[in-house]
Amino acid sequence: MSADDPKSVALGTEALSKHFGGVVAVDEVDLAVESGELRAIIGPNGAGKTTLFNVITNALDPTSGSVYLDGEDVTDVPQERRPHLGLARSFQGNELFAELTVLENVRVVAQTAAAGPFSFSLLGDGRSVRADEARDILARVGLSEHAETEAKNLSHGDQRRLGIAMAIATEPSVLLLDEPTSGMGPGESRETVDLVQSLQDDLGLTVLMIEHDMEIVLSVSDQITVLNRGSVLATGTPEEIQGDEDVQDAYLGGVREDL
Amino acid sequence: MSTSSRALGLERLSAGSAAVWGAIALLLLLAFAVEPGLFVDQFVGGLVYGMTLVLIALGLSIILGLLGIVNFAHGALFMLGAYFTYQLMTIWGLPFWVALVVAPVMVGVVGVLMERVVLQWLYDEPPLAGLLAAFGIALMIREATRAVWGDTPLSVQTPAVLAQSADLVVTTVARIRLFSVVVAALVVLAVYLLIERTDFGLSVRAGVQDREMAGFLGINMPRRFVLMFFLGAVIAGVGGVLQGTAVGMSPTMGDQYIIITFVVVVVGGIGSLFGSVVAGLLIGEAVFLTPLVLQSLADVTGVSALAIPGIGGLVPYLVMILVLLVRPRGLYGQEGFME
Amino acid sequence: MSQDSTAGLLERVGALRLGVWQVPVGLLAIALLLRPVISNDLLLGYPQIASSFLIWMIIVASFNVLMGYTGLLSFGHAMFMGIGAYSVAIALSAFAVPFLIAAPVGIVLSALVAYLVGRLIAHKGEIYFAMLTLAFAKSAHFIANYNPGGLTGGTTGLADGTTPAWIETSRGFTYVALGGVRIDWYWAVAAVFVVGMLLMWQLVRSPFGRTLVAVRENETLARAMGVNVRRYKVWAFTFAAAFAALGGVLLEINNQGATLTELSIVTSGNIIIMAVLGGANYFFGPLAGAFVWMFVEEYLADFHTLVLPLAEVPLVHVDVSGVLSYWEFFLGLLFVIAVLISPREGIFGMVKAIVDRIAARVRGDGE
Numbered sequence: 001m002s003a004d005d006p007k008s009v010a011l012g013t014e015a016l017s018k019h020f021g022g023v024v025a026v027d028e029v030d031l032a033v034e035s036g037e038l039r040a041i042i043g044p045n046g047a048g049k050t051t052l053f054n055v056i057t058n059a060l061d062p063t064s065g066s067v068y069l070d071g072e073d074v075t076d077v078p079q080e081r082r083p084h085l086g087l088a089r090s091f092q093g094n095e096l097f098a099e100l101t102v103l104e105n106v107r108v109v110a111q112t113a114a115a116g117p118f119s120f121s122l123l124g125d126g127r128s129v130r131a132d133e134a135r136d137i138l139a140r141v142g143l144s145e146h147a148e149t150e151a152k153n154l155s156h157g158d159q160r161r162l163g164i165a166m167a168i169a170t171e172p173s174v175l176l177l178d179e180p181t182s183g184m185g186p187g188e189s190r191e192t193v194d195l196v197q198s199l200q201d202d203l204g205l206t207v208l209m210i211e212h213d214m215e216i217v218l219s220v221s222d223q224i225t226v227l228n229r230g231s232v233l234a235t236g237t238p239e240e241i242q243g244d245e246d247v248q249d250a251y252l253g254g255v256r257e258d259l
Numbered sequence: 260m261s262t263s264s265r266a267l268g269l270e271r272l273s274a275g276s277a278a279v280w281g282a283i284a285l286l287l288l289l290a291f292a293v294e295p296g297l298f299v300d301q302f303v304g305g306l307v308y309g310m311t312l313v314l315i316a317l318g319l320s321i322i323l324g325l326l327g328i329v330n331f332a333h334g335a336l337f338m339l340g341a342y343f344t345y346q347l348m349t350i351w352g353l354p355f356w357v358a359l360v361v362a363p364v365m366v367g368v369v370g371v372l373m374e375r376v377v378l379q380w381l382y383d384e385p386p387l388a389g390l391l392a393a394f395g396i397a398l399m400i401r402e403a404t405r406a407v408w409g410d411t412p413l414s415v416q417t418p419a420v421l422a423q424s425a426d427l428v429v430t431t432v433a434r435i436r437l438f439s440v441v442v443a444a445l446v447v448l449a450v451y452l453l454i455e456r457t458d459f460g461l462s463v464r465a466g467v468q469d470r471e472m473a474g475f476l477g478i479n480m481p482r483r484f485v486l487m488f489f490l491g492a493v494i495a496g497v498g499g500v501l502q503g504t505a506v507g508m509s510p511t512m513g514d515q516y517i518i519i520t521f522v523v524v525v526v527g528g529i530g531s532l533f534g535s536v537v538a539g540l541l542i543g544e545a546v547f548l549t550p551l552v553l554q555s556l557a558d559v560t561g562v563s564a565l566a567i568p569g570i571g572g573l574v575p576y577l578v579m580i581l582v583l584l585v586r587p588r589g590l591y592g593q594e595g596f597m598e
Numbered sequence: 599m600s601q602d603s604t605a606g607l608l609e610r611v612g613a614l615r616l617g618v619w620q621v622p623v624g625l626l627a628i629a630l631l632l633r634p635v636i637s638n639d640l641l642l643g644y645p646q647i648a649s650s651f652l653i654w655m656i657i658v659a660s661f662n663v664l665m666g667y668t669g670l671l672s673f674g675h676a677m678f679m680g681i682g683a684y685s686v687a688i689a690l691s692a693f694a695v696p697f698l699i700a701a702p703v704g705i706v707l708s709a710l711v712a713y714l715v716g717r718l719i720a721h722k723g724e725i726y727f728a729m730l731t732l733a734f735a736k737s738a739h740f741i742a743n744y745n746p747g748g749l750t751g752g753t754t755g756l757a758d759g760t761t762p763a764w765i766e767t768s769r770g771f772t773y774v775a776l777g778g779v780r781i782d783w784y785w786a787v788a789a790v791f792v793v794g795m796l797l798m799w800q801l802v803r804s805p806f807g808r809t810l811v812a813v814r815e816n817e818t819l820a821r822a823m824g825v826n827v828r829r830y831k832v833w834a835f836t837f838a839a840a841f842a843a844l845g846g847v848l849l850e851i852n853n854q855g856a857t858l859t860e861l862s863i864v865t866s867g868n869i870i871i872m873a874v875l876g877g878a879n880y881f882f883g884p885l886a887g888a889f890v891w892m893f894v895e896e897y898l899a900d901f902h903t904l905v906l907p908l909a910e911v912p913l914v915h916v917d918v919s920g921v922l923s924y925w926e927f928f929l930g931l932l933f934v935i936a937v938l939i940s941p942r943e944g945i946f947g948m949v950k951a952i953v954d955r956i957a958a959r960v961r962g963d964g965e
Contacts, residue, residue: 059822083824095822097815108812109823111805117826120833122801125618126808170824329725377934384941386724387671391874392937398930406924518732518863525729573740576733583730587722 009071010035010206011056011087011174016065018048018055018230025051027231028065033174033223038200038207040217043227044250049210050092052227053176057082057089069174080117088172090163092179092210098152102143102162105151107134109169134169141165141195157188161195168199175200177209181216189213193220218242226250286552293555296430301547303427307436307505309543310443314498315516316523316535317450318491324530325463325487328378329386331393334517335400336492340366340499341508342408348415355418355504359442363496369400370492371485379484397513405510414507421504439501446497447536450490454532463487522575526582528592537590546574621799622792624882628655629788642896646770649787651892653848656794658872658884660841665870666878666942667802668834669814670720671728674735675869678839680861681708682846684742684756687856688749691759701847705840712839716832732863739861755857765851772852787848794844799881801837810834871929875936877944886946898925 011033018026025048033039041049054060056067058079066075069085077085097105110130115121121129138144141161146154151162160180167175180196181189193216200207211217217224218238226233226241228250234241241247291298319333343362347353353361373396381389417435424431454460462478502508523542527534550571557565582590633648635641661675685704689695695703719730745752765783766773772783801807812820813827821827850856859865868891876887936944943951 057822059818080821080824080826083822089822091819091822095816095819097812097819099815100811104808108808112809112820112824115805117824118829119806121805123804126803126805129805129808166819166823377938380938388937388941390671391941392934395930395933395937398926398933402924402927402930406927521729522733525726529725567744569740569743573736576736579729580733580737583722583726584718587726589726 008035009033009068010037011208012068012071013056014066014068016052016055016067017063018051018060019063024230026055026062027229029227029230029232031225031232033206033208035173035206036200036204037222038197038209038220040221040224041208041210041227042212042214042217042224043233046229047227048230049227050178051230053089053178053208053210057087057176083113083170083172084116086171086173087176088167088170088174089176090160090167090178090180092182094156094159094163096151096159096162096166099150101148102151102154103131103134103138103147105162106137106165106169107131109166110134110137113170137165137169140168140199156183157192160184160192164192164195164199168203172205174206174208177207179210179212181211181213189216286556287548289559290548290552290555293558294551298548298551299427299430300432301551302544303432303436303440305544305547306440306540307543308547309540310440311498311502312516312520312523312543313447313536313539314443314501315495315520316527316539317447317532318494319520320524320527320529320532320535321450321487321491323524324532325466326378326382326484327386327389328381329390329393330378330491331390331517332373332397332400333393333491333495334513334515334520335397335404336366336370336495336513337499337502337516338404338508338510338513339369339400340496341503341512342404342413342499343496344500344503345408345413345415345508349413355415355421358415359497359500362500363493366496366499367489367493370495371489373492374485374488378488379481382484397517401510401513408510410510412507412509415504417504433505435505439505442497442501446494450494450532453490459483519575522579526575526579526589528586528589530593531589531591534589534591542575542578545578546571549574621881622796625792625795625799628652628885629792632788633784636893642893645784646772647892647896649772649784649848649852651889652784652787652791653845653852654872654888654892655885656791656848657842657845658869658876658888659795659798659881660838660845661869662873662878662884663798663802663810663841664834664838665873666880666883667807667814668810668831669817670831670834671724671870672835672838672866673728673732673863673870674738674866675731675838675842676863676865677731677735677738677861678708678712678842679846679849679865680738680742680856681711681839682843683850683853683856683860684750685843686847686850687751687756687760690762691756692749697762697847697851704847705843708843708846709836709840713832713836716835720831720835721828732866735861735863735866739858739863742858742861751856753858755855755859757855760855761851783851787852790844790848794841798841802881806830806833871933874933874941875944877942877946877948879942879944880946880950883944883946886949887944890945894925898923 009032011031013029013031016026016029016031017024027048029052031039041052043049051060055062058067058077062075066073068074069082069087072085074082074085074087097108100108104127107127107130110133111126114130135144135147138147141164143158143161143165146158151159154162160183164177164180167177177196181192184192196207196209197220199205209221221238223235223237224241225235226244226247233250234244234247236244315333315337318336319330322328322330322333340362343365344358347358347362348355373393377392377396378389381392421433421435421438423434425434425437452460454463463483465472465476466478466480466483499508502512519542523538524535526542527536527538550566553570554566557563586592629652632651633645636648636651637643637645657675657679660678661672664670664672664675682701682704685707686697686700689700689703690697715731715734719727719734722730742750743752744750750756764775766775766780773780774783774786802810809820809825809830813825813830817827846860849860872887872891873884874887875890876885877883880886940947
């Protein structure tokens, strides 16, 4: 289901591929995520979901294909510039500035968002730059009480939230979340997803979310893209995907029994 | 940026590299023509030196690639090989052939001690930690060596059969040097067979790729780590025995060799044992032949400034700079290693 | 304990309610107290070496901007100090250029070399970067040894005519003689020390510096969050070189010349040791490391002339001095222990932890 007006596609990919030697991790993936949409990316382990994120954000160079942000071709834009164009992400394993405080983690990202990929800001106290904005973000995600805790000392769930907070600090228009609820119990998962949805509403975000929890996926997604062995198996609304036989064969059937 | 350009070896002779290799071949021919005897001399010298580097580098590369430890103490292990030989032969009067086997094993034990007491706690720390700890151990070993055997350089009696010279037409070469090359080559071959052709080696290689996964598969990685550390130390010890017998030893030999050995490992590519072998020989020959080539060029062209004195010492570093500029991961380095 | 919680902790302990003034006050204290302290008979007993202490503190601190704050390990940092020293020595002896022009030129030259080398290598992986810095440092050493055009003095270095006219030495003391006034060289060094260290401190506490810390903590994440990691590394390398060269130009006067030692790998290695020993995590860490290292070296060198209570204890033989000639063994042991406990805390970190714990207990906070 692609949009007719390209401008309303916040994030698009065209025949995006990534090969590692002989292994095809991402295979001619076409995406068209509309502005304000919450798109879930699902698929079995090893389907290439995180690799897809890596290629979209240019953590890895694509082997071929293109990436579009708000209709603009950003395929040749280097990784460190993409957050400044509005593309943010969180990570599957917790990527944090471990020894720094929670506040500093968010603050330094907020500082970078304002200053650009490189700047000679040699004057003044770095710790005060964008500190207020950082505190606001912490309050927004519910981490205010841990502001002075070192990131490595947070609980797993709080670390995931910190990852989301940092992604928000880049002032994105498109947010890529890689398994935001991994390692969480059902209660915490629900809270996290509620947070994502409320952030999405407040900030007008487009969200791409890799998720394994089918209950969540089916209940909150506007659309779902199913990946298998690096290529798109199906795209559609939750109802369409639930009814899709190919998807059931490849993935949903097995997972339903698991969860 | 293209993954397809990772092809190595002769299959990808672009015009540029063909020109470079051609020029090098020409220069070598020139040097041989100008001074054939000296050329062969230097060539053998480079081979011996290169093989010594390979022996130390192999062990270093195994430890670095498998365990992620920058084993700064590897030069010290090499040195201990020489000093244990001295102890066995000169102090305890045992024959060379015994020392050749026993000394490396003793070094292996020291290596295992290092790993068990200190380094095993640092496997998942950033590389700096292992480097510093190994550096500390290297200091301790060097100072202990000084304390036990003194500061003055020592030597051992070359066994009679190896003390003679071999005739190589244009020049003669001490047999001990040829012996060193042969032993080193055999060791390299043995390591290759172990790593590439046995199940044990396969499990080690799997562990290098993904230590966690290998562990899940029931492979006892810690035991393999100790064994590989032992092996790496033994190989360095063999190098020490050969070096100590052929040339002699001093407490600074560890320091002298460790840095060049790191250069070899980096040039060969971190994570590649084959790379260490190739780079060791390449750099060994480059160190010995470059001054000769420059001298020949100076003689032929009359530009005496070409014969830069002492350039040999700088050659490994120049090679490293050149190689890393062209191939950022060394000759055969693998992506994701220590990055 | 990280830099971040330092301010918070000290606020709670109330030991030094100085807040942002901690660092300037600390630097001034060092500048003022160093010489009197080490002149004390219980320590070294003579003051002349004090200026060397300060100069090496600057140099090791400059290295820590690179290693402690940006997370870049360089095996060739001495090279930039050496470029500063040699620039001044050559300018003074061969071209009669005044020191006050030669010194800034030397610093800029060092920074320029660092920038160019950094552009080539800063983005490479940790070990590759470290080895390449080694290679470039070896090359610099080789060039100086080769003595192109007779400028660098080869193996013996430069000594004649390398001291500015306004430097006088008498009875083992060095003085700056300006307009009829004689100031002890130590105070000139101390002034540069305070200014230089304050500049470094501002560099690391600025937004630029905070980004360097983020790069150190998690380079992958920094890049993913929009930081141009490569450029930051290049400029960290450049600034560190400039400050090292500042130390180098002072060293040139201090040692009255420039020698190959300033460019040697051993010196680079010593700088790494001093930084790690002192504590890479802390601004004052490298200062502590430089102090301890130099102190121990000087102390051991004069061991036989010092009065030691040990000598009176019959159980301790004179052999002690023999063991101490293998002092690097104990240094190695210290390293191993320090690394096993925590590689980044160093002496400063350990002392700080003890002080904090005592202060907390004094205040009645249980543990």
